[in-house]
Amino acid sequence: MTFRLFKSLNSGFVLCFLLLFVVKVNADEELKPVAIVEENSDQWQQTLKAAQGQSVYFYAWGGSKAVNDYLRWATRELAKQYRIKLIHVKVTDPSEPVSRLKAENGRTSAIDLMWVNGENFAYLKQQGFLLGDLWTAIPNAAFLAVDKLPITVDFGEPMHGFEVPWGIGQFNLIAEEAVYPQPQLSAKSLLVIAKKHPKTVTYPRPPEFHGTTFLKQLLVNLSDADPRLYQLASQQAKNELLPVLWQYLDKLHPYLWQQGQAFPSSAAEQLLLYQQQNLSMAVSFNPNQWLKEKSTKQISKSSVRRSFIDGAITNSHNLAIPKSAPSPEAAKVVINFMLSEKAQQEKFTGVWGDPSVINSLFDDKATMPAHPELHSSWHVLIEETWQQRYGG
Amino acid sequence: MAATIRRIGLTSAWLLVSLISLLPILGIVVGLWPSELVNIADIKPFLAYQGLSVSVFMTLFSAIFSTLISLYIAFMVYSQYHLSRRLQSFEKYLAPLLSLPHLAIALGLVFLFSDGSLFFADSGLPRKGLSTLIIAIVIKEVPFFLLIFSAIGRQLPIKYWLLQGKALGYQDYRCWWFLVFPPLLKQSRLALLAATAYTLSVVDISLLVGPNIPELFAVSVYRWQSSFAAGDQGLAFWSNALLLILLAMSVFILYAHEKFAFAGCKALATQGSRFLIGKINPMFKAWLPMLGLLTAMMVLVFALWSFGLNWHGNWHSDGFALTQLTPKLWQDEWLFFALPLQNSLLIGLLAGLLGVACALLALELQCQKGKYWPDYYWLLAIILPQLSMVLGWQIMHIWYQGGYHSGWIVLSHLPFTFAYAYLVLKGPFQNVEPGYELLAASFGYSAWQSWWQVRFRLLLPAIFTAFAIAFSVSIAQYIPTLMMGAGRVTTITTEAVAIGTGSQQDLIALYVLLQSILPFMAFFVAALLARRFRGSMGGQDVRDY
Numbered sequence: 001m002t003f004r005l006f007k008s009l010n011s012g013f014v015l016c017f018l019l020l021f022v023v024k025v026n027a028d029e030e031l032k033p034v035a036i037v038e039e040n041s042d043q044w045q046q047t048l049k050a051a052q053g054q055s056v057y058f059y060a061w062g063g064s065k066a067v068n069d070y071l072r073w074a075t076r077e078l079a080k081q082y083r084i085k086l087i088h089v090k091v092t093d094p095s096e097p098v099s100r101l102k103a104e105n106g107r108t109s110a111i112d113l114m115w116v117n118g119e120n121f122a123y124l125k126q127q128g129f130l131l132g133d134l135w136t137a138i139p140n141a142a143f144l145a146v147d148k149l150p151i152t153v154d155f156g157e158p159m160h161g162f163e164v165p166w167g168i169g170q171f172n173l174i175a176e177e178a179v180y181p182q183p184q185l186s187a188k189s190l191l192v193i194a195k196k197h198p199k200t201v202t203y204p205r206p207p208e209f210h211g212t213t214f215l216k217q218l219l220v221n222l223s224d225a226d227p228r229l230y231q232l233a234s235q236q237a238k239n240e241l242l243p244v245l246w247q248y249l250d251k252l253h254p255y256l257w258q259q260g261q262a263f264p265s266s267a268a269e270q271l272l273l274y275q276q277q278n279l280s281m282a283v284s285f286n287p288n289q290w291l292k293e294k295s296t297k298q299i300s301k302s303s304v305r306r307s308f309i310d311g312a313i314t315n316s317h318n319l320a321i322p323k324s325a326p327s328p329e330a331a332k333v334v335i336n337f338m339l340s341e342k343a344q345q346e347k348f349t350g351v352w353g354d355p356s357v358i359n360s361l362f363d364d365k366a367t368m369p370a371h372p373e374l375h376s377s378w379h380v381l382i383e384e385t386w387q388q389r390y391g392g
Numbered sequence: 393m394a395a396t397i398r399r400i401g402l403t404s405a406w407l408l409v410s411l412i413s414l415l416p417i418l419g420i421v422v423g424l425w426p427s428e429l430v431n432i433a434d435i436k437p438f439l440a441y442q443g444l445s446v447s448v449f450m451t452l453f454s455a456i457f458s459t460l461i462s463l464y465i466a467f468m469v470y471s472q473y474h475l476s477r478r479l480q481s482f483e484k485y486l487a488p489l490l491s492l493p494h495l496a497i498a499l500g501l502v503f504l505f506s507d508g509s510l511f512f513a514d515s516g517l518p519r520k521g522l523s524t525l526i527i528a529i530v531i532k533e534v535p536f537f538l539l540i541f542s543a544i545g546r547q548l549p550i551k552y553w554l555l556q557g558k559a560l561g562y563q564d565y566r567c568w569w570f571l572v573f574p575p576l577l578k579q580s581r582l583a584l585l586a587a588t589a590y591t592l593s594v595v596d597i598s599l600l601v602g603p604n605i606p607e608l609f610a611v612s613v614y615r616w617q618s619s620f621a622a623g624d625q626g627l628a629f630w631s632n633a634l635l636l637i638l639l640a641m642s643v644f645i646l647y648a649h650e651k652f653a654f655a656g657c658k659a660l661a662t663q664g665s666r667f668l669i670g671k672i673n674p675m676f677k678a679w680l681p682m683l684g685l686l687t688a689m690m691v692l693v694f695a696l697w698s699f700g701l702n703w704h705g706n707w708h709s710d711g712f713a714l715t716q717l718t719p720k721l722w723q724d725e726w727l728f729f730a731l732p733l734q735n736s737l738l739i740g741l742l743a744g745l746l747g748v749a750c751a752l753l754a755l756e757l758q759c760q761k762g763k764y765w766p767d768y769y770w771l772l773a774i775i776l777p778q779l780s781m782v783l784g785w786q787i788m789h790i791w792y793q794g795g796y797h798s799g800w801i802v803l804s805h806l807p808f809t810f811a812y813a814y815l816v817l818k819g820p821f822q823n824v825e826p827g828y829e830l831l832a833a834s835f836g837y838s839a840w841q842s843w844w845q846v847r848f849r850l851l852l853p854a855i856f857t858a859f860a861i862a863f864s865v866s867i868a869q870y871i872p873t874l875m876m877g878a879g880r881v882t883t884i885t886t887e888a889v890a891i892g893t894g895s896q897q898d899l900i901a902l903y904v905l906l907q908s909i910l911p912f913m914a915f916f917v918a919a920l921l922a923r924r925f926r927g928s929m930g931g932q933d934v935r936d937y
Contacts, residue, residue, distance in 0.1 A: 057879055062890030065899050072728075089879025090890035095618035096874065102620075103787045110796060110878035123620035199508075205604050207615070262520035265599040265611075271895035275702070278508045278519070297702055298896065380621070392443025392606045 054330035062090020288353030311371035423784030434626030443606030466537035484919035500690035547823035579819035697901035747809025864911035
């Protein structure tokens with residue numbers, strides 16, 4: 001019932017509504033207020049001391065120049081401020097460190113710090129590969145904007161101190177203004193556009209993460225944000241809600257790029273196609289990517305950001321330390337630095353444009369009206385049924 | 393005493409060679425060892441996976457088809473150039489294309505020629521599709537086969553065969569097809585195996601230009617292997633098992649093709665029937681210039697991108713607004729790519745030299761024994777699925793707790809450089825004219841002297857080619873470098889591959905060019921050097937008898 005209200009709310013209120021939702025989630029988990037270590041405490045001073053002169057091998061996706069440049073900046077700052085050597089291990093896929101931790105199986109790891117979320121986090125947490133109590137051990141975790149952003153649960157898996165939010169992802173489209181004049185999209189208006197400009201609309205092939213989220217946005221819109229989408233998917237809910245999505249896709253696919261006979265393999269590939277003027281839209285999880293790409297002339301001047309009328313599906317990307325990391329103290333200092341005002345500010349205003357997760361820098365304008373993630377059972381369900389219907 | 397030393401030497405040599413060749417098997421056994429996550433019931437969802445049969449068929453078809461097409465094109469090109477004096481050393485023209493990574497070729501191809509590309513609104517070449525994938529692979533494999541043919545051809549008495557054929561009244565093209573093709577095909581069997589195995593399991597190109605409804609099998613395998621969602625590791629195990637079966641099947645198909653081609657040539661030769669395919673041979677004279685043009689266009693595109701050129705018009709307008717060209721990116725990145733480039737160079741030199749040395753050792757040992765082991769055994773590093781194999785090495789490396797340094801990376805590249813060096817050298821090695829060594833023995837040369845001063849010298853052109861290929865193979869390794877080096881040692885490829893998963897065109901182009909520089913130098917220098925040494929049947933001076 002409450003979620004039916006959701007759609008009718010004006011976008012300005014949506015965020016406030018989300019706030020209620022997050023508070024509700026927190027209450028459900030009975031998140032007790034815990035004492036977080038302070039900057040000037042003995043414990044933290046000891047950590048700082050132990051961290052000096054250490055190297056931190058940070059496993060993070062290396063495909064984005066913006067992120068790489070940001071990490072180069074952080075490396076310089078960390079060396080200056082804490083005498084810590086941050087080394088960015090550029091991986092192509094976030095599963096690479098997961099597979100390594102599995103192979104190491106508890107032996108001293110080659111990884112000190114990793115960039116993680118979603119199913120990789122859930123797996124690592126279940127396997128007991130991650131260092132816990134990060135929220136209490138890191139002073140700056142006290143300033144996380146937990147009341148304003150959905151950053152305590154990672155795709156249905158409570159973080160429980162095994163990872164710390166670093167930034168925010170919000171699903172949006174980067175699109176040509178002339179083709180997408182309306183500031184907000186619905187499933188219906190997208191179909192009209194696809195018909196009017198055939199072969200210029202597409203989405204990354206599920207189970208690619210952006211592609212699945214695109215389908216989730218459509219499902220939310222087509223089902224008027226049915227409250228059952230945020231609970232474990234029952235057989236009945238499945239039978240009632242999903243067919244609408246498939247009927248819609250049956251109508252949409254003939255007008256897609258390559259008539260829906262092929263899809264981009266990733267959001268990055270779709271953006272390349274967009275840059276080369278093959279598409280009228282690309283997808284992104286960074287609400288400010290369009291501005292940054294425009295300022296570096298990667299995309300055309302006429303590019304704008306578009307989101308779905310129900311609000312952008314929002315989640316966090318996070319930092320975690322393996323239990324067997326060789327320099328856990330230094331890794332904690334790095335996380336603490338990453339959550340500092342200076343680092344969060346630079347992350348947002350610098351080349352990257354990733355929104356801040358701390359209270360002091362929280363800014364409505366940095367983020368879009370948010371929509372909560374669907375229950376993770378829907379994620380699996382959408383991927384599997386899509387594969388059955390369209391993937392073969 | 394001398395006999396004992398000799399025996400010890402021989403035994404340790406065998407030990408070394410078997411160790412290197414056993415590494416792939418060891419890796420795949422450890423890497424694929426079923427964990428508690430895998431059980432036989434998982435095979436059901438795997439077999440029920442939508443589109444599996446089409447995906448497997450497409451993958452097998454593209455692997456076999458692109459390899460054979462490349463083989464025939466390369467042979468026809470080779471037959472056009474082999475006897476032309478001016479183009480004798482055509483290898484150096486191949487250097488630029490050989491040194492561009494596969495992915496760069498695919499990227500350049502679709503950017504220049506596919507539907508909605510720079511030059512064509514509707515070229516009939518889809519941005520993603522089986523045909524695009526096959527064309528991209530063929531463009532890259534033909535020069536590879538030409539290089540292999542050239543190494544083999546230097547040790548074969550092709551000129552005599554042609555002369556004999558002509559004396560019997562056969563036209564030129566018939567001589568090529570009936571007399572030269574069968575032995576050349578037999579000698580290049582290893583290269584065929586390598587090319588097929590590569591296409592069967594390649595992920596990056598398949599993701600970029602391959603069809604994905606359904607997706608190619610290698611992509612599914614990779615996706616399951618790198619997913620830790622419930623059930624996916626079980627799927628990964630069974631899909632790897634199927635991949636192994638596919639690899640075995642393609643070995644079988646290639647052997648069958650060889651038999652069939654032999655029989656076909658023989659039948660056509662004896663029947664004296666009209667043989668039309670030979671008539672189109674001359675068309676392939678145009679291949680090298682076309683290839684040169686294509687490569688030049690691709691390099692130009694990448695260079696322009698790396699200097700910040702963008703094609704931004706208004707939506708669907710024809711006018712390109714050229715943003716200003718600037719060397720800023722090169723200046724920015726210079727600080728960061730110098731070290732990876734240096735690491736790549738050192739690792740490549742070491743792994744390449746060791747690979748060639750071990751391949752020569754393996755061949756010599758077999759030659760002394762008088763019995764050659766099956767080809768696929770030596771090529772296991774290339775044939776087996778790389779991700780599982782290297783995962784096995786990674787697990788063993790972790791057990792051993794030997795730290796992370798370039799030594800391990802060289803060792804992890806060695807099976808690959810060894811296998812490629814072996815596949816280049818085997819044909820030439822077996823075909824060294826025995827008369828020369830007999831002559832050397834009659835002059836009182838010791839076995840060692842005769843090996844070093846005669847056989848080794850005769851093999852030099854092939855050795856240069858083998859080294860250039862082994863070196864570039866080492867440069868191109870991503871998975872072993874990352875998994876064994878754990879990020880401690882960055883190479884130009886670990887950087888380039890990571891960048892390649894992003895969407896920043898200028899940076900991707902810059903790293904593509906950087907990644908090509910070292911292999912380019914290796915191929916170019918090898919081609920120049922190879923000209924200066926004659927094989928037992930090649931070289932300038934035997935041309936005009």
